[in-house]
Amino acid sequence: MDINRIITLDEFIIRQQNEFAGATGELTGLLRDIGVAAKIVNREVNRAGLVNILGIEGTENQSGDVVQKLDLYANEKLIECLKNSGECCAIASEEIENFIELPGIHDKPAKYVVLFDPLDGSSNIDVNVSVGTIFSIFRRKSDFTGPSNIGDFLQTGLEQVAAGYVIYGTSTILVYTTGHGVNGFTLDPSIGEFCLSHRNIQIPKRGQYYSVNQGYYLKFDLEMRRYIDHCSDLNLGLRYIGSMVSDVHRILFQGGIFLYPSTRKYPNGKLRLLYECNPMAFIVEQAGGKAINNHLNRILEIDPKELHQRSTIAIGSPDMVDEMKAFVERYSAVTS
Ligand code: AHG
Ligand code: MN
Ligand code: MN
Numbered sequence: 208m209d210i211n212r213i214i215t216l217d218e219f220i221i222r223q224q225n226e227f228a229g230a231t232g233e234l235t236g237l238l239r240d241i242g243v244a245a246k247i248v249n250r251e252v253n254r255a256g257l258v259n260i261l262g263i264e265g266t267e268n269q270s271g272d273v274v275q276k277l278d279l280y281a282n283e284k285l286i287e288c289l290k291n292s293g294e295c296c297a298i299a300s301e302e303i304e305n306f307i308e309l310p311g312i313h314d315k316p317a318k319y320v321v322l323f324d325p326l327d328g329s330s331n332i333d334v335n336v337s338v339g340t341i342f343s344i345f346r347r348k349s350d351f352t353g354p355s356n357i358g359d360f361l362q363t364g365l366e367q368v369a370a371g372y373v374i375y376g377t378s379t380i381l382v383y384t385t386g387h388g389v390n391g392f393t394l395d396p397s398i399g400e401f402c403l404s405h406r407n408i409q410i411p412k413r414g415q416y417y418s419v420n421q422g423y424y425l426k427f428d429l430e431m432r433r434y435i436d437h438c439s440d441l442n443l444g445l446r447y448i449g450s451m452v453s454d455v456h457r458i459l460f461q462g463g464i465f466l467y468p469s470t471r472k473y474p475n476g477k478l479r480l481l482y483e484c485n486p487m488a489f490i491v492e493q494a495g496g497k498a499i500n501n502h503l504n505r506i507l508e509i510d511p512k513e514l515h516q517r518s519t520i521a522i523g524s525p526d527m528v529d530e531m532k533a534f535v536e537r538y539s540a541v542t543s
Contacts, residue, residue, distance in 0.1 A: 216242050216381065216392045216401035223385065234344070234368060237294040237319055238383065241342055242401055244288035245373040245381055248281045248325070248340060249394060252375040255332060269304050269515050277332050278302055281325035281340060295321050296347055297355040299514050301482040306360055306514065316351035319344055319368070320359045324482040327372075328450020337376040339452025343486040344369040360481065360514060364507035370486035372452050382408070382456070384493040389459075405460075410496040413526045414462025416446040418454045426470040430538035431501070434531050438464075451478060455487050455522060459494055464523035464531065468501055476500070476519030480511055484518045497528035503535060 214222075217239055224235045255277055282302045286309075289295040293312035299305075301324040311317055324341040331338050346368055347359040371383025379394040381401050391405030417438040424432060438445075446463070448454050454465045467478050478484050488498035488506035498506040501519040509518065521531050 214403040219403055233294045240288045240292035244285045247284045249379045278326040278329050285325050295319050299360050320347050322481050327452045331450050337453040340373045341486050343367050361511045364485035367489050370489040374452050374456050384490050389494045408494045410459050410494040411462030413524045416444045416463040418447050419466040423470045427468050430535045431468045433538050434534040458523045462524040464527040466521050469519050475517045480516045480518040484520050491522050497525045498522035503532055
């Protein structure tokens with residue numbers, strides 16, 4: 208086979224399915240439909256500067272953040288595509304208080320639930336900086352013949368069957384894993400297809416940058432301040448975009464560490480375990496990286512208690528996460 212031949216996302220996921228005995232194609236269909244939603248959101252993100260869709264909607268989401276119009280648009284499109292897919296029985300979104308049951312198609316019971324952050328980094332939209340979409344897929348635990356329940360969503364990250372993100376940047380890239388490595392697909396706008404561009408992504412063991420909102424430095428715990436001082440001592444550069452997808456995307460390719468520790472405003476961290484931390488942790492671990500919280504627990508092992516639960520996070524290159532862990536162990540007994 209010609210190795211230069213273009214491999215589209217659809218072709219890739221079907222090929223992957225064929226490698227697993229017993230695969231029925233349902234997950235394949237679901238991933239394909241998420242790819243379609245990503246293209247629709249991408250079109251709108253790109254048009255955002257032209258049409259009157261910009262600006263604050265004037266409401267706050269479940270987690271108290273200001274919601275912008277494009278968040279709602281992305282949210283609606285994802286729900287629509289998942290509804291039409293017929294493979295997803297219920298969804299949960301960062302923008303919606305409770306999970307939503309989706310009607311089945313032709314009485315066929317759907318096996319999966321999908322959780323997503325429809326637009327990550329939404330404060331960046333008005334200023335033309337990269338934003339993203341994050342998704343996480345679980346097999347439902349409840350009886351397929353009845354309605355789904357909260358237990359279908361409150362599973363540990365280890366139980367994810369797939370997770371991914373889309374970054375709407377200088378180009379639009381979809382990165383996903385089903386637990387067999389991580390692959391990236393770049394949208395070719397001329398043919399409207401995601402094409403395989405980054406095969407078997409491996410995160411570097413360390414990188415030249417650390418990524419944290421250093422404006423909150425004085426609000427961090429002592430051990431975190433010590434670790435940040437250490438990064439500065441090592442002459443590491445600081446990069447912080449304000450969109451976790453964009454920051455983690457850079458780290459996946461160039462190495463580094465992303466931190467959202469506890470602050471006075473967000474003692475349990477700001478980021479959502481189910482919509483942000485778990486899917487990104489699954490991807491980063493699959494690429495050889497690590498993700499822990501500030502109690503040094505592996506993100507993927509945290510037992511979620513509620514849909515909108517927050518978590519602190521340190522995620523990225525394995526050696527850097529280990530080093531941060533050592534700082535926390537050394538300084539956390541000392542009071543600031
Ligand atoms: P969202 O736009 O989905 O609410 O997520 C924004 C998140 C995350 O992407 C980013 O890293 C972080 O919030 C930035 O928060 P600060 O402005 O507090 O640093
Ligand atoms: Mn987000
Ligand atoms: Mn969001």
